[in-house]
Amino acid sequence: MSDIFWWVIFPYASLTIMILGLLYRFAFRQLTWAAPSTEFFEKKWLRFGSPLFHWGIIFAFFGHIMGIVIPMSFYDAIGVSDDLYHMGAVYGGSLAGIVMVAGLIILLIRKIVFDPVRVHATFADFYSVIALLVIAAIGTYITVFGNFTPEEFDYRTAIGPWFRSLFILNPQYELMTNIPFIFKLHTLLAFGLFASIPFTRLIHFYSIPVAYTTRAPQQYRSRAQYKKRSS
Amino acid sequence: MKIKAQVAMVMHLDKCIGCHTCSVTCKNTWTNRPGTEYMWFNNVETRPGTGYPKRWEDTERFKGGWTLKNGKLQLKAGGPISKLMNIFYNPDMATMDDYYEPWTYNYENLINSPKSENLPVARPQSVITGEYIDKPEWGSNWDDDLAGGTEVVSQDPTVEKLQDHISMEYEKTFMMYLPRICEHCLNPSCVASCPSGALYKRDEDGIVLVDQEACRGWRFCMSGCPYHKVYYNWNTHKAEKCNFCYPRTEAGLPTICSETCVGRIRYIGVVLYDADKVKEAASVEDPQDLYESQLSVFQDPFDPEVIKEAKKAGINEEWIESAQKSPIYKMAMEWKIALPLHPEYRTLPMVWYVPPLSPIMNHITNEDELDTDGYIPAIDQMRIPVEYLASIMSADDTEVIRKVLLKLTAMRVHMRGKTVGGIDEFRQSELLKEANTTPEELEDMARLLGVAKYNDRFVIPTGRREMDDNLYYEQGACSLEDLAPPEGMASLIGGNR
Numbered sequence: 062m063s064d065i066f067w068w069v070i071f072p073y074a075s076l077t078i079m080i081l082g083l084l085y086r087f088a089f090r091q092l093t094w095a096a097p098s099t100e101f102f103e104k105k106w107l108r109f110g111s112p113l114f115h116w117g118i119i120f121a122f123f124g125h126i127m128g129i130v131i132p133m134s135f136y137d138a139i140g141v142s143d144d145l146y147h148m149g150a151v152y153g154g155s156l157a158g159i160v161m162v163a164g165l166i167i168l169l170i171r172k173i174v175f176d177p178v179r180v181h182a183t184f185a186d187f188y189s190v191i192a193l194l195v196i197a198a199i200g201t202y203i204t205v206f207g208n209f210t211p212e213e214f215d216y217r218t219a220i221g222p223w224f225r226s227l228f229i230l231n232p233q234y235e236l237m238t239n240i241p242f243i244f245k246l247h248t249l250l251a252f253g254l255f256a257s258i259p260f261t262r263l264i265h266f267y268s269i270p271v272a273y274t275t276r277a278p279q280q281y282r283s284r285a286q287y288k289k290r291s292s
Numbered sequence: 293m294k295i296k297a298q299v300a301m302v303m304h305l306d307k308c309i310g311c312h313t314c315s316v317t318c319k320n321t322w323t324n325r326p327g328t329e330y331m332w333f334n335n336v337e338t339r340p341g342t343g344y345p346k347r348w349e350d351t352e353r354f355k356g357g358w359t360l361k362n363g364k365l366q367l368k369a370g371g372p373i374s375k376l377m378n379i380f381y382n383p384d385m386a387t388m389d390d391y392y393e394p395w396t397y398n399y400e401n402l403i404n405s406p407k408s409e410n411l412p413v414a415r416p417q418s419v420i421t422g423e424y425i426d427k428p429e430w431g432s433n434w435d436d437d438l439a440g441g442t443e444v445v446s447q448d449p450t451v452e453k454l455q456d457h458i459s460m461e462y463e464k465t466f467m468m469y470l471p472r473i474c475e476h477c478l479n480p481s482c483v484a485s486c487p488s489g490a491l492y493k494r495d496e497d498g499i500v501l502v503d504q505e506a507c508r509g510w511r512f513c514m515s516g517c518p519y520h521k522v523y524y525n526w527n528t529h530k531a532e533k534c535n536f537c538y539p540r541t542e543a544g545l546p547t548i549c550s551e552t553c554v555g556r557i558r559y560i561g562v563v564l565y566d567a568d569k570v571k572e573a574a575s576v577e578d579p580q581d582l583y584e585s586q587l588s589v590f591q592d593p594f595d596p597e598v599i600k601e602a603k604k605a606g607i608n609e610e611w612i613e614s615a616q617k618s619p620i621y622k623m624a625m626e627w628k629i630a631l632p633l634h635p636e637y638r639t640l641p642m643v644w645y646v647p648p649l650s651p652i653m654n655h656i657t658n659e660d661e662l663d664t665d666g667y668i669p670a671i672d673q674m675r676i677p678v679e680y681l682a683s684i685m686s687a688d689d690t691e692v693i694r695k696v697l698l699k700l701t702a703m704r705v706h707m708r709g710k711t712v713g714g715i716d717e718f719r720q721s722e723l724l725k726e727a728n729t730t731p732e733e734l735e736d737m738a739r740l741l742g743v744a745k746y747n748d749r750f751v752i753p754t755g756r757r758e759m760d761d762n763l764y765y766e767q768g769a770c771s772l773e774d775l776a777p778p779e780g781m782a783s784l785i786g787g788n789r
Contacts (some may be wrong), residue, residue, distance in 0.1 A: 095529040102420070102526065104387050115380040176421045177388070181526065194623035262529075266507050270379075270487035276374040278484035279570075283495035284755075 062156040067249060068234035072227055076254035082259025083267065097186065097262035102177040110167030117161025118193075121200070124154050131219045143215075151204060158201030165194040192254050199247045214241055220248065294567040295591060297611050298478065298498035298642055299560065299752065300620045302630045303471055304741055305648040306700070307555040310437065310469040312336050314549035314558075318473075321537070321548045327527025329419050332432055333534035334469040334549045340448040340458070340680065341435045343470075345390040348520040349449040349684075350635070355384040356518030357481050358574060359636030365575045366639065367484055367516065375487060376514055382707060384515035392430045394419045397432040404533065418647035420526075438467050450683045457679040466675040468648050470684070471557070474521040474534035475641030476500050478565065478589065480534075485516025490531070495753065497562075498642065499536045518637040542755025550750065559740075561618030561751045562611060563625070563642075564602055570640060579687040580634040583760035586632060586640045590625050593618070598658045600635045614753040619740055620644065627729075627737055629696050636687040645685060646741070647693055649700055650675040651660050664705055664714070664721040671697045695728070703734045703741075713741055 086094060100107050128150060136146055169190050172182050207214075223236040237245065258264060303475040318334040337343045351357060355369035369384050370374070397414035404411035416425045435444040445451055451458055476493075480500050483491040490506035491513055493499070502513075502522070509529040513522040522533045537547035540558070545551065550558035566589050593597040593615035602612055615621065623646065624630040630644035653673045672678060672696055678690045678697070686692035702723050709715040718724060719731060740748065 066476055091505040092528065092530075093504075095507065097529050098509055098511055098524070099526070100382060100385055100511060101524050104381070104385070107382050108383070111380045176423065177393075177526075180421045265508060268488065270376070270489075270508070270510065272489070273376065273487040274491060278367075279479070280483050280486075280489055280492040281495050282492040 064234050064238050067245075068237045069225065069232045071249065072252050073234075075252040078256040079258050082256075083264065086259050088263060094264055094268065095262075096265035096268075099178045099181070102181075103175045104173060106167055106175070106240070107169040110164050110171055112164070114164025114168055114193075116162055117157050117159075118197075120153070120157035121161055121197070124150065124157055128217060129224045132221065132225070133217045154204040155201065155236075158204050159196060161197045162194065162201050165190060165197060169194060185257075185261040188227060188257070189254075189263050192250065195214050195252060196247060196250045197252070201241060203243060203247060214244075216240070216244060228286075293591075293598075293601045295564050295598065295605045295607065296495065296498065296567045297602075297607050297615065298476070298563050298565055300476070300498075300563050300624075300642040300644065301473070301547075301550070302620050302623045302646065303645045304557045304559070304630075304646040305468060305470070306470060306646065307557040308336070308648075310336055310338065311554050312433065313552050313554050314471055317548045317552040318534075323532075324535055325373050325527070327525040328523070328532060330388070330391045330432075331523040331525075331532060333521070333523075334473045335432055335473065336469055337471050338433075338436050338438060339465075339468050339684070340445045340451045341438070341440065342444055342447050344432045345386050345520050346430075347390075347449055348518075351518055351637070353384070354386060354515050354518070354520070355518070356430075357631075357639055358479070359638070360575065360577065363577075365571065367481055367486070368518075369512070369516060372487070374696055375485070375510075379487065379510060382511050382515060385511055386514065386520065388420070390435075390747075392432060393425065393428075394619075395425050395428055398424070400679055415742040421430040428484075438465065441724055450680060454677070454679050454683060457677050464653070464675075464678075464769070466650060466677070470645075470651070471549075472519065472521070472633070473502060473547075473643060474536070475519055475639065475643045476536055477642060478532075478570050478586075478640035479638065480517075480724070481553070481639050482513040482517040482522050484673060485512040486510070487512060491522075491554060493783065494538075497536075497541065497634075499538050499541075499635060501538070502531045502533055504528075504530055504532075518634065518639065519641070538755075541752050542757060544752050544754040546750040546752060556749065559619040559623065559749045561620035562615045562753060563618055563621050564598060564607070564615050565589045566591055574638045574640055579638075580689040582630065582635040582638060582694060583686055583689070584642075586629070586635060587625060587628075589640070590621070593621065594708075608756065610756075611754045614751050617751045619744070619749060619751060622736075622740060627699070627733065629699055630686040631692065631696065634684060634687075645683045646700070647696055648676065649697060649704075664709075664718050664723050667701050667705055668698070668726060671701060698723070698727040699729055699734075699737075702706050702729060703737050706731055706734045707738050 137227075172178055172187065172190060219236045219240050223233055226233040226236075237248075258266075301457075314334045315332055315336055319332065322333055323329070323331040332344060335344045338391045347652060350355065351368065357368050358365050358590075359368040360366070365755065370378075371571055395418050397413045398417050401412050402414055416428050417423070418425050431762045434440060438445065454780050469632060476499055478498070480491070483493060483500060485491075486507075487510045488506050490503045490508070492501060492503065494501060507530040509524070509531070511524055511531070513533075514520070514524055515532050523531050524529050524530075537545075537549075540547060546558070546560050550560055569589040573589045574582070576582060576585045593599070599612055602615075620630075624644045632641045632644055634641070651674070652670045653675055674697070678693050679688070680688040681693045682688050705723060706715070709718045715731075724731070
């Protein structure tokens with residue numbers, strides 16, 4: 062029963078809160094939708110903390126896509142052996158994880174030490190940095206010290222299929238019952254974080270300005286067009 | 293040809309007394325909210341000095357504006373790809389240290405303090421952290437009237453560049469005021485720097501605005517603007533900037549800084565320009581050609597061809613008429629006495645400055661016998677070095693400044709001659725010839741610069757709000773564009789607008 066709660070109800074509830082929250086905030090709280098930079102107050106620590114964390118999480122994100130979203134059969138089909146995959150995952154993942162954790166620690170210290178940054182940091186700001194730090198630290202620990210050989214535990218045989226099964230609305234919660242606790246913790250904390258995204262400044266992740274590379278440098282808007290755009 | 297209208301400003305620096313009334317009224321109107329305390333949409337700088345923020349003219353550090361690379365116009369800080377790579381940390385951005393930590397005073401203490409031997413004081417208190425600041429060390433006008441002395445003056449990037457021409461010996465010191473607002477450039481680099489496309493130039497009047505809903509706080513506009521006139525609101529995490537008081541100009545009123553200007557130094561009017569020529573004009577090789585090339589984009593509002601094209605572009609009769617009466621067109625394009633600020637940034641700025649005259653350095657020994665042409669060499673002996681003015685207004689081309697100063701001098705000599713005699717002599721003089729002008733033009737200039745009334749200084753057509761599509765809906769709504777909250781879901785999915 063508790064398995065159904067943790068591996069079916071909880072993930073779906075989290076994703077639902079995230080999606081509805083994002084839609085609500087996008088529609089009604091557009092004025093609060095921004096990257097929460099404090100560079101104006103302090104930039105010496107940010108110079109290291111922010112790029113380390115962001116590049117770390119970007120690589121970690123793609124690592125998760127490779128490990129969780131892309132099925133094992135795909136790697137078999139293109140001829141990537143398990144050993145080769147794990148070598149890439151362990152070295153690449155460890156590097157990304159360590160970089161990300163280092164960045165987060167710098168950012169957290171910065172948030173506490175510098176008066177203007179601390180005074181204007183809300184509960185949500187501390188929460189998101191600390192939550193990310195805990196999740197990233199667990200993930201890095203798993204990657205650096207874990208053993209993914211098929212004899213031990215290969216998350217690609219359990220967490221991957223379960224994660225994908227969520228999206229085809231056929232959740233196979235039984236896959237998650239016997240995985241090591243630390244993997245469970247990492248997964249559940251991550252879903253908890255997803256649920257809180259709309260209420261934190263992490264929303265800026267959803268506005269990566271990719272269109273910037275293709276648009277004309279100069280933007281003209283007439284008042285009439287402007288109204289059409291925003292209505 | 294693609295004609296667009298631009299609302300522009302001229303500031304006549306001769307008349308600026310440095311009273312900061314413009315800054316104060318602007319602040320009271322626009323930036324008296326949390327997060328905006330340090331923002332001065334309008335500020336007045338004492339020159340030479342570091343300006344606000346400190347050393348904003350140091351483009352090598354802040355990388356604002358445009359640059360020519362292999363003949364192609366590019367953002368100095370790099371294009372979209374390099375911006376996205378640097379999006380987690382903007383290396384060029386100024387911080388609070390470059391502006392100042394805004395503070396207020398603990399006035400309450402003056403009333404509430406218990407009886408004591410000493411008078412109670414109101415201690416300065418940071419509005420960022422709420423902590424007391426024992427000793428404020430910098431503020432937006434800390435070096436007002438050269439009060440920073442040589443220590444601060446020597447940090448002026450222009451002074452650094454012109455060390456040979458400028459000496460800060462007591463007898464040779466000079467100063468002038470430079471009021472600054474957003475330039476509302478024809479080729480704004482802040483707009484091009486914005487990853488979210490939140491900054492835009494308004495089609496109707498060329499005012500550069502930040503869409504507060506689209507802004508995501510990436511902060512590239514802050515460093516992308518070479519004039520440092522886009523500010524970051526630390527409270528809302530969005531950019532804010534001078535909006536040329538558009539709710540006022542749309543109603544045909546001048547901006548609040550112009551309205552309240554004690555010296556009446558500001559002029560506002562409409563100019564017509566050809567938007568197709570902007571890029572080309574900003575891309576000329578030699579920075580010293582930028583002034584002329586910028587002038588070439590403006591169109592004669594009396595030319596029937598231009599009027600026809602303007603109408604085709606949807607510019608109405610009232611706006612064309614205003615462009616014909618525009619004080620800006622007269623001063624900047626016709627008489628060429630107003631110059632753009634730092635044309636070398638290649639943004640084609642639209643706030644123009646009439647450079648100030650200043651006292652002549654050397655004593656004129658026999659003033660009674662001084663003939664009219666004696667004023668010509670005087671131009672080069674003015675207290676404010678021509679090189680300094682050239683460095684901020686004409687990309688170091690002293691000839692441009694000389695011409696303007698000659699014309700302004702000729703105007704004074706002529707008007708003086710009209711009262712005390714010598715007008716015939718003036719008509720034959722070398723001064724008139726070298727200033728390349730006519731007594732008639734000089735008199736027009738004197739009228740506009742000296743005695744022009746409100747309606748001559750501010751020729752502003754209204755924003756044609758009567759053309760809005762749904763006036764009935766707007767009734768009783770907030771007049772500021774979309775500041776009023778949408779009325780429920782219906783307005784989001786297209787409903788009532």
